[in-house]
Amino acid sequence: ETGVTQSPTHLIKTRGQQVTLRCSSQSGHNTVSWYQQALGQGPQFIFQYYREEENGRGNFPPRFSGLQFPNYSSELNVNALELDDSALYLCASSLVGDRETQYFGPGTRLLVL
Amino acid sequence: GESVGLHLPTLSVQEGDNSIINCAYSNSASDYFIWYKQESGKGPQFIIDIRSNMDKRQGQRVTVLLNKTVKHLSLQIAATQPGDSAVYFCAESWYSGGGADGLTFGKGTHLIIQP
Numbered sequence: 001e002t003g004v005t006q007s008p009t010h011l012i013k014t015r016g017q018q019v020t021l022r023c024s025s026q027s028g029h030n031t032v033s034w035y036q037q038a039l040g041q042g043p044q045f046i047f048q049y050y051r052e053e054e055n056g057r058g059n060f061p062p063r064f065s066g067l068q069f070p071n072y073s074s075e076l077n078v079n080a081l082e083l084d085d086s087a088l089y090l091c092a093s094s095l096v097g098d099r100e101t102q103y104f105g106p107g108t109r110l111l112v113l
Numbered sequence: 114g115e116s117v118g119l120h121l122p123t124l125s126v127q128e129g130d131n132s133i134i135n136c137a138y139s140n141s142a143s144d145y146f147i148w149y150k151q152e153s154g155k156g157p158q159f160i161i162d163i164r165s166n167m168d169k170r171q172g173q174r175v176t177v178l179l180n181k182t183v184k185h186l187s188l189q190i191a192a193t194q195p196g197d198s199a200v201y202f203c204a205e206s207w208y209s210g211g212g213a214d215g216l217t218f219g220k221g222t223h224l225i226i227q228p
Contacts, residue, residue: 002158033215042202043157045215058215090156101147102216104156 002026004093004105012111018079021108023091025072030095031055032074033102034066037088049074086112125225132190134222136203139184143205147216148177148188150199157202160188190224198226 003026013019025032031050035043045058049068063079072093078085088109092102126132138146144165149157163170163177163186170177176189186203200223204216 002156004156035215040220042204042218042220043216045217048215056215101159101162103159104149106156 002093002103002105004091004103006089006091006105006108008108009106010109010111012113013081014113015081015083017081017112018077019081019110021076021078021089021091021110023074023076023093023105025074025093026103028095029093029103030072031093031100032068032072033092033094034074034076035090035092035104036060037090037107039087043090046076081112083112086110122220123223123225125227126193127227128193128195130193132188132193132197132224134188134190134201134203134224136186136188136219137184138186138203138205140205140207140217141181141184142207144208145206146177146179146186147204147206148175148186149202149204149218150197151202151221152199160201193224193226195226195228198224200224 005024007022033048034046036046037043046060046064047057048055052068065077067075088107090104090107092104094100094102147162148160150160151157161172161175161177163179168179174191178187200221202218202221204218206216
């Protein structure tokens, strides 16, 4: 176990709705990265948070947003859900930044109907 | 597009044999590489990493080899066990100077252990 936890484990939403996913970092880690993993694919980088600010972003639209809190936990928010947003959402925590080992949580499985 | 790819989507090996999973990358600026194991319904689990100033790194039953000349990465698993059945991903990272770029993952290789 990595010590990274995510909630909820599963979620069903309908198109157009908004969703918030949560992540608690491994103890001592100050950086959180979020990834989207479609079925049968590798994870794709959404963004990273460090010191409560977005520190880098992948090729995802602005309706994907996030927060990091003083205790280093994080949220991923997705507005105006689309069917293609159905995926496993993973958070990974690391010390300092993306060029250090990232440890993943179990993920949240989102289904958009 | 993806800059990391795997040569085989599925690899089947006999229990007790050694497994070799290959990965090609195209970004010569990549300087950090990680292998992850992902079991069904779980998040990726860190196996081993290597930085570009190294050619080889060994862990417990696993070895990662990096050939920067041909941009090739491999994961060797010794004495493969049933618990090694999973999808294996290689991932790369590089510094672009504009903040975090995250890890770039390939599509994965499904390792199947035959009894």
